[in-house]
Amino acid sequence: MQETLHFPATPFHLRNPQFPFISRPNRLHLPPKSSAVALPSLPKPPSLIISPENETPPATSPPPLQELLLYLDSLGVDSLYCLHSHPSLIFTPLSQVKCTVNFLFSLGLTVQDLRRVFVMCPDLLTSPTSTIIIPAATFLLREAQVGAVNLRHVIHRRPRLLTRSVGRQLRPTLYFLQGTIGIENVANCASLLSCCVESKFIPRIEYLQQLGFSYKDTIVMFRRFPALFCYSIKENLKPKFDYFVVEMGRELKELVAFPQYFSFSFDNRIKPRHKMCVEKQVCLSLPMMLKSSEARFRDLLEVYCGSSIPVRASPLWCTKYNIDHDHVS
Template sequence: MQAAVDFRSLRLPFFSRTTFLQSSVYWSLSKILIFIFEFDLNNFTFVCGLCLKFMNTSFECQLAEIMKGELTKLPLPQKVFFARAKFAESGIDGSFSLRLVPPTLLAAEKEEAKAVLTLFLKKQGLNNAAAARTINKSDSLVDHLVSRLHSVHKSRYLVGRELTTLEIRDALIPYLETLLEEYGAILVDVVENFPNPPAKEKTEENVPEVENSIVPVSAIIATLDPKKQKALSRVSDTSPNGKLPPHIIYLIELGMEIKAIREVIRKFPAFAYYSLEGKIKPIVEFLLDLGVPKEDIPTILTKRPQLCGISLTENLIPTMAFLEDLGVDKKQWAKVIYRFPPLLTYSRQKLKSTVGFLYETGLSEENVGKLLTRYPNIISYSVEDNLRPTAEYFRSLEVDVAHLLHRSPQTFGLSIEANLKPVTNFFLERGYSLGDVATMVSRYGALYTFSLLENLIPKWDFFLTMVYPKSELVKFPQYFGYSLEDRIKPRYEILRRCEVKFILNQMLSLSEHDFHKLVKNRMQKMISE
């Protein structure tokens, strides 16, 4: 259970703590919020939004982040935003986290989020003009998408590692798909009016308005789809018999938090009705027998609860045998399933289609098997919409497609117009030839997965301040994979102060011990000469 939050000790930005303590209304609000925070985090942020509306206060404020019982003041230059939808297929437990980031990085992340949102809207049928109009009205949602990035990739921010465009896309697309699933035809209205979806306002209008009253939690739950509401009631303490179903208790004993179970059921209501002995337990025991660690089971079920609805003997085991025939390493099934649980839920036709394309590119049978084992997500890419057009694009650059697929399969999930062409043009505009670009991507397949604004441009700008010729990047494009602040700048500063020269590869790829040892040797050699 989430740790309780003492709202009496908080420094709330929108009214003073003294006023808060003196006001019985605000005190009532705090008690309601504490209760909801502890027992219903899914609706916590939504209730906060309603409370702020109730107070009818206009302000620019700082929002206290609530995550695992800790509160951190977070400066937000724009609106405070709230959201009820959670990540689908992400393994995130629903809590959110914002981190302090430099203004330039925050601006870059917003542009990346806008690009992802634009592509998603176009995929739903909007033309360029309509998508652009919607994006211009989506500031609140874009802010929220950025906060989602910080939540999903918290560890990356802590160590200063760069997010790739693909990582940004993979973090945001599942969330947007959740919005689409929940709101369907009114998605555009939801994007433009976030966090106040039109469909929800109608339901809220039916709630009686009493002066100085608080919207009850039951009224908020009532806004759910009846099917989802009924399914969710099976994991609440207010069920008719007052007991949780056996399969819910079993999942909790496996280490799955009640919030995560509720989120799974919200995305996939049928999961609430799966029997323990007939569906869930056999799949869990099967995964454990494959070598999947017990602590990984909750993550797998959260990402793909549909696994429990698949017959072991008629579907799951035959699919695994089919994939083993294609080269998937049977000793690696535990890792493969953890990396991409949906793999075993795809049809045989889909698997054959993707594998057939891989053979078309020139990949050997051995490398196809290695690719499916190392990066099973490749099955999720559409052959006609992603894989084939991307292969044709790289062939136009005279890149060895089979080699690139083997080295960096995630590149084939990127948009040609939004990701690939801008990166190619970036290098062409700086004096590199198509041959140079082909050499760079062949040597470092992940090159195209990096963000222009957050990665390539700032690192290029710093590269120009160093004494290396441009050809050095053709020899060592891996330069763009190192952290600018944590690796590139510190090491170059050491070389500059010691008046020692290294090639770019030596400067960055050596371990700390070997780097300093080589610097010391070079200095001693200079002194002896």
């Protein structure tokens, strides 16, 4: 059936001369309301959202890592250095770090101590407090017999001790130093407890035996001077031993009696003083040549200048001495 179109009184082409022949129906057929599609309202861009001046935005807490770094900074600890040298710090909860800090305070450490130990050993920040740090401190106090007064000094010097497992590392090292080496008071060299027997102690014992020392003499040397375990074979033991044998022409038994020889600076103490002895034609024992102050050493050279090589009973060859641990290699 053809639909009848009703035109308005004024023709469309007269109202709009550009479209003279276009006509439109009088009635529009729209779909039912139920089928109409509602368009979702679009949110305004963030830049167009303007908060009232008197409205304060809600406070947000910093991310966990940022909160941890801010806490370390509040203690004066170089947090960025710790994070760079020990990236696993990213996954460490702040609650664990605070627990460790409080425990170290209970041991007598100060804020200044924390600034040192955390930079020296960032592992201390990530080690579990209850399963690693507290058992290690208990071991040092009870089994290694490090007094409570000296514990702070030990940790300050060697904080890595608190990151070592008691069963796998600390206790085996203690038994080796006591049983094999024969050190009675391990507390005096407690820093060695953080070392590994297989990778640190055994190679140095074997090296001295390769140089011609007997096993017995080697053990005696380490018992008299346990810090010998800490010296590098390549950078310390080898060059000083070669100079001792080749340039100084000394006997091995002098090193057995005075292993502290390896603790003195090669360029600042051993070599220049040996050359001065050669120039003055004076042969001093190792302790007298190396342990004496500069003024005392020069006085000895003047006193014994031109004298013959001292006999075995001379005080110059005395092997009884006080062990000095304060010299830097």
